[in-house]
């Protein structure tokens with residue numbers, strides 16, 4: 205709900221301290237799919253870079269492919285990674301409300317939904 209709410213650290217009796225909300229709400233596979241998507245786009249950029257040495261004929265196509273894949277993966281992750289209570293799009297919520305350097309870390313460390321304030325971990 206608020207930053208103070210998130211920072212208060214009153215997670216109290218959470219038994220599984222190692223697992224974050226993404227794991228405990230069964231959404232970890234979405235992260236793995238997203239990582240695969242980003243890895244694929246990185247591969248496109250890498251191949252595009254090396255294709256420059258071989259004449260560069262495919263550079264634009266591969267770069268466009270990588271950008272498209274990364275964009276599509278991000279949009280998909282934003283759409284599917286949600287609060288199980290209010291279905292808030294938590295990736296998007298964090299991207300727009302946190303500094304770009306820390307939103308990913310803050311997202312993984314959430315214990316309450318920033319939209320409805322309910323406990324994300326059980």
Ligand SMILES: [Zn+2]
Nearest residue numbers: 287290317320
């Ligand atoms: Zn919520």
